[in-house]
Amino acid sequence: MTFKHVLTQSALGLTLLSSALIAVQAQTAEVVQPSPAGGSEVAKWQSHWLYASEQQGLLLTDNAGLKTVVPGQFEYLAVHNNIALTYDTQVDQVQGIKLDLNNMQRLVLLPKRSFQVEWLCLQPRLADGNLYAWIGDEAGRAEQWLLTSDEQWKPQLVRSMSVAMGALKCRVDSNEQLYVIDNGQGLWRYAAAPHSPDESALVVSLPDNSLTGLAMVADQPVMLDESGQMFDAQGQRLNSPFTQNLALESLYIADNQAQAYSDEDGYFYLGQFEQAQLYGSHPAGTPSKDVIKEVPTAVESSIADRAGDTMDDPAIWIHPTAPEKSRILGTNKRWGLLSFNMQGQQVQALAVGRVNNVDIRQGVNLGGKLRDIAVASNRDRDSLSLFELNNEGELIQLAEQATPLTDIYGLCLYQPQADELYAFVNNKAGEISQMALRWQDGQLTATEVRRLTVPSQPEGCVADDKQQRLFLGEENSGIWLFDLASDTPSNRLQINAEMIIQAGGPLVADIEGIALYQTASADYLVVSSQGNDSYLLYQSQAPYEYVGRFRIGVNAAKGFDGSAETDGLDVTTQAVGSGRWAQGMMVVQDGRNRMPDQNQNFKWVPWSEISQALELK
Structure with a gap:
């Protein structure tokens, strides 16, 4: 995994994050390029950025820079509160991690699946206080798992479901809707509550696209394609900080900052995303519908x-x-x-x-x-x-x-x-x-x-x-x-x-x-x-x-x-x-x-x- 800091070139400000966290000087660019370490996905936890690496495990940024906090070979990453979910490529199983700055703890692995997991995301539910996850592959197989109840880690399979062929990334909003992107048709929506029927809807058609990333901003999906272009749930192009052809393959947005990983050069790119104010007044994670007690x-x-x-x-x-x-x-x-x-x-x-x-x-x-x-x-x-x-x-x-x-x-x-x-x-x-x-x-x-x-x-x-x-x-x-x-x-x-x-x-x-x-x-x-x-x-x-x-x-x-x-x-x-x-x-x-x-x-x-x-x- 490698990171860069570069000059902010526009009002949107494209920045790349370096492993040494070297400061960006006005009108100059400094590049730090250690040997690639197989990056994958990024997520925000508290004030820290977490990175999944196929060679260095789970990495975290703090005042001292970037460090490995859980050794291993990890691909994909999702975080909610003190739980991170990733995929251990050594054993081909989904791995939960309890996040604590003083004691990062590997949790019991999910059982090995009959398919290769190629995407995952987390689903916290207000109705029952439990934490769920969705995992799936590009062949259209998906599973919903119950991960924690009463803050106890006890993974249990809830249901299996078919999603779009070519599925690449997923996110869940606070109204219990699962969003999935594929690069054949576009953005799909599925009912994600544990009791829901297996219903689907094509939210926006983007045929023969090159979508590779999906994030949630103020409870709305934002999509990224490999060239760095970003789109909203209506398929409208957004102002993107990613202006170069970087072969980007993942996206995470938090606190008006967007990060994406480039599989071409092995860097995570960090830029300002100023689109959040367009997505309504309710904060991310706050349901717009009444929560029915369970x-x-x-x-x-x-x-x-x-x-x-x-x-x-x-x-x-x-x-x-x-x-x-x-x-x-x-x-x-x-x-x-x-x-x-x-x-x-x-x-x-x-x-x-x-x-x-x-x-x-x-x-x-x-x-x-x-x-x-x-x-x-x-x-x-x-x-x-x-x-x-x-x-x-x-x-x-x-x-x-x-x-x-x-x-x-x-x-x-x-x-x-x-x-x-x-x-x-x-x-x-x-x-x-x-x-x-x-x-x-x-x-x-x-x-x-x-x-x-x-x-x-x-x-x-x-x-x-x-x-x-x-x-x-x-x-x-x-x-x-x-x-x-x-x-x-x-x-x-x-x-x-x-x-x-x-x-x-x-x-x-x-x-x-x-x-x-x-x-x-x-x-x-x-x-x-x-x-x-x-x-x-x-x-x-x-x-x-x-x-x-x-x-x-x-x-x-x-x-x-x-x-x-x-x-x-x-x-x-x-x-x-x-x-x-x-x-x-x-x-x-x-x-x-x-x-x-x-x-x-x-x-x-x-x-x-x-x-x-x-x-x-």
């Missing part, structure tokens, strides 16, 4: 037996004497109904068909006996799959019952009286059938007693048994409230209904799972939004005020990812254990199971941690 996954279930969209809707069964022995039912909409213990282990599976949604009512007086009943909407035969649960939560299959609908979808149960039970089942056309469930001749039967409608496709619903209300989500529109007490089922008339919460603002369509959390002091409607992978709380009484929202996030200590693309959810106010589980829980379907990428499953969290995150009273 509650870490406490338990995750066993995974689905097959890939693809499989798991859908959960329901909670409470053990009558031992809350810690409660069960979670979950639909596998490809073939049947599953049951999990509170540790997430699958304990029962019934191959009843393509069941979509499931709900439970306990202690229903049917046929002269208190029974725990589960009902699932079965899309194979547009029917209701019926089950009874014994005192240990074991499922006993009952006779299937037909419905009058076609293409059935969502379902929820309603118990207005101790000896009354109904199922609301809906279809994609917006029809909702209220089915009376009665014990007759030794079996549970289902008969339609009322038909309701909404304008378009619904799915999630929940009934308020005490106040005789039905909440129903119309996926792209909002949440409807039906007053079940405003009419009697026998005359089959449309009952009073109103749209109480419209999609928009914090509630991003599409709307999926809906549940109620009701105690003497709390009365919340809980809603899942697939639109931005969040869960929202509203007051369940008029005027249905918005309370707050959260996501279920990474639990690094247990190696659990968060949840995303949620279909169904359920909550309970009853204890499902002691301590943090005493206030009940929430369970959700996870449509993107990661850390690492796996088949879908269910995630659950204690309600006490939701309450704490949202500062509920």
Whole structure:
């Protein structure tokens, strides 16, 4: 690695940094050229510049000049707070370094990858306080890694993803967007949150370019090509301090200074970059969007037996004497109904068909006996799959019952009286059938007693048994409230209904799972939004005020990812254990199971941690 100081030639001032840090004299140029040492990338740490060298390791500038602080053979460099990330070419593994002027410390290497790492960058997250990294190669392979949680270094693979062929450099902004440059098409953007879908967008097309460097200035990407030209995210040329044909291949900008490395002559070039004031008023690293709080996954279930969209809707069964022995039912909409213990282990599976949604009512007086009943909407035969649960939560299959609908979808149960039970089942056309469930001749039967409608496709619903209300989500529109007490089922008339919460603002369509959390002091409607992978709380009484929202996030200590693309959810106010589980829980379907990428499953969290995150009273 070599460095130069040269004369400032213009208002932008091109300077080259020398290993001896010799001062630049006006109208003169002094060059210091020790033997090349294989430079690579540079980053700012505190008041120091750090350099990755393939021969001299990690180097640092201080008042005494330039010195090696970690011997080795390093390529690529990214820094955040006291963590540096580089690539050790001796062992072909990603190396973390804990930065401390008195004791630089190599951290545990990331496992060797199946590809040669050719670029990397860091991603600090405000939502969970964790530090992540992206690594990849020019063949379009990329991986996201969790590096630190609670300041503890514990690398874990989050997900693998395809990016642009020819990818060269990456950076992540504070709004969790990953930027990648290639020299075939230009600048790409990818959703970088751990729960995000694998979505991409070509931000600016620069076909057949010679891009080699990427930096962030005031949270905006700045690109560099090998000739020294610089471009913004719209492809507009910027004033560049690099005015010579230097075969530049990396870029870093901090404190209005830009550094780039020339592979042609082995020098790092330092110049003034005066473009930062053009990029808005928010400081770099400050998100322009609201940060949604995250509650870490406490338990995750066993995974689905097959890939693809499989798991859908959960329901909670409470053990009558031992809350810690409660069960979670979950639909596998490809073939049947599953049951999990509170540790997430699958304990029962019934191959009843393509069941979509499931709900439970306990202690229903049917046929002269208190029974725990589960009902699932079965899309194979547009029917209701019926089950009874014994005192240990074991499922006993009952006779299937037909419905009058076609293409059935969502379902929820309603118990207005101790000896009354109904199922609301809906279809994609917006029809909702209220089915009376009665014990007759030794079996549970289902008969339609009322038909309701909404304008378009619904799915999630929940009934308020005490106040005789039905909440129903119309996926792209909002949440409807039906007053079940405003009419009697026998005359089959449309009952009073109103749209109480419209999609928009914090509630991003599409709307999926809906549940109620009701105690003497709390009365919340809980809603899942697939639109931005969040869960929202509203007051369940008029005027249905918005309370707050959260996501279920990474639990690094247990190696659990968060949840995303949620279909169904359920909550309970009853204890499902002691301590943090005493206030009940929430369970959700996870449509993107990661850390690492796996088949879908269910995630659950204690309600006490939701309450704490949202500062509920």
